[in-house]
Amino acid sequence: MHTAVLGSGSKGNSVYIEMEGMHILVDAGIGVRRVMKGLKEIGVTPDMLSAVFLTHEHTDHVKGLGPLLRATEATVYTRPGTLEALPKRKELPEERLEVIHDEMKLGPLTVKAFSTLHDAADPVGYSFYGANSKCTLATDLGFITSSVQSAIDGSDVLVLETNHDPAMLKRGSYPWPLKQRILSNRGHLANEEAAWALVHMKKRPKKLFLAHLSEENNRPELAKETVERVLREQGAASPTMEITVARQNDMDFWCE
Numbered sequence: 011m012h013t014a015v016l017g018s019g020s021k022g023n024s025v026y027i028e029m030e031g032m033h034i035l036v037d038a039g040i041g042v043r044r045v046m047k048g049l050k051e052i053g054v055t056p057d058m059l060s061a062v063f064l065t066h067e068h069t070d071h072v073k074g075l076g077p078l079l080r081a082t083e084a085t086v087y088t089r090p091g092t093l094e095a096l097p098k099r100k101e102l103p104e105e106r107l108e109v110i111h112d113e114m115k116l117g118p119l120t121v122k123a124f125s126t127l128h129d130a131a132d133p134v135g136y137s138f139y140g141a142n143s144k145c146t147l148a149t150d151l152g153f154i155t156s157s158v159q160s161a162i163d164g165s166d167v168l169v170l171e172t173n174h175d176p177a178m179l180k181r182g183s184y185p186w187p188l189k190q191r192i193l194s195n196r197g198h199l200a201n202e203e204a205a206w207a208l209v210h211m212k213k214r215p216k217k218l219f220l221a222h223l224s225e226e227n228n229r230p231e232l233a234k235e236t237v238e239r240v241l242r243e244q245g246a247a248s249p250t251m252e253i254t255v256a257r258q259n260d261m262d263f264w265c266e
């Protein structure tokens with residue numbers, strides 16, 4: 011299994027996953043040139059990409075979709091509500107837009123979509139299951155619901171949101187309504203909330219990417235320190251779990 015976070019943060023998100031010979035992107039919120047450059051570095055050519063799964067319709071997840079579909083043959087899979095709400099949908103090739111409900115097969119993979127609390131039409135995270143492996147992407151979470159908690163459990167690779175530090179957000183420059191939105195149950199996940207989700211996992215991942223960090227209301231070291239501290243305090247620190255803070259403008263790659 012290969013996982014490459016091609017870019018992650020409030021300005022754009024895209025994650026590449028290779029499992030059981032399938033080559034997949036989750037979200038297309040960064041420029042197609044950067045996607046292609048990242049893929050080339052790990053030996054993936056555009057024609058190898060077969061699917062793009064969208065979590066929701068916000069710009070930081072879809073703004074590169076049009077050019078990406080022109081550069082590849084990939085099919086887009088997303089929830090019906092997200093499809094309805096997609097910006098510039100008329101510019102996209104309709105025959106390559108498919109809906110996913112709760113579960114589907116993609117070649118040898120099983121893909122499960124799980125609902126998240128976020129202020130979008132029908133936002134989801136995804137778990138990908140191979141014969142002996144599981145990879146889950148869970149970002150843009152206002153709150154860890156019980157279904158998100160059970161969806162992330164047992165993942166070998168987990169891409170989990172650590173969006174902000176609430177104290178930095180509160181004293182930062184964002185207007186109050188935006189601060190309220192981020193802090194609400196339909197906004198974004200704080201470092202400590204992500205840490206508690208990890209504490210509550212029965213089986214923690216081998217590889218953890220901390221993702222979708224706010225540039226203004228978080229710092230990579232703070233996100234990592236907070237997660238490690240809470241895990242340690244709760245007796246849940248795992249020496250075999252490798253943690254990487256995903257970056258907005260650079261690729262982070264993991265191979266198993």
Ligand SMILES: [Zn+2]
Pocket residue numbers: 066068128130150
């Ligand atoms: Zn969003």
Ligand SMILES: [Zn+2]
Pocket residue numbers: 020023068070071150222
């Ligand atoms: Zn987002």
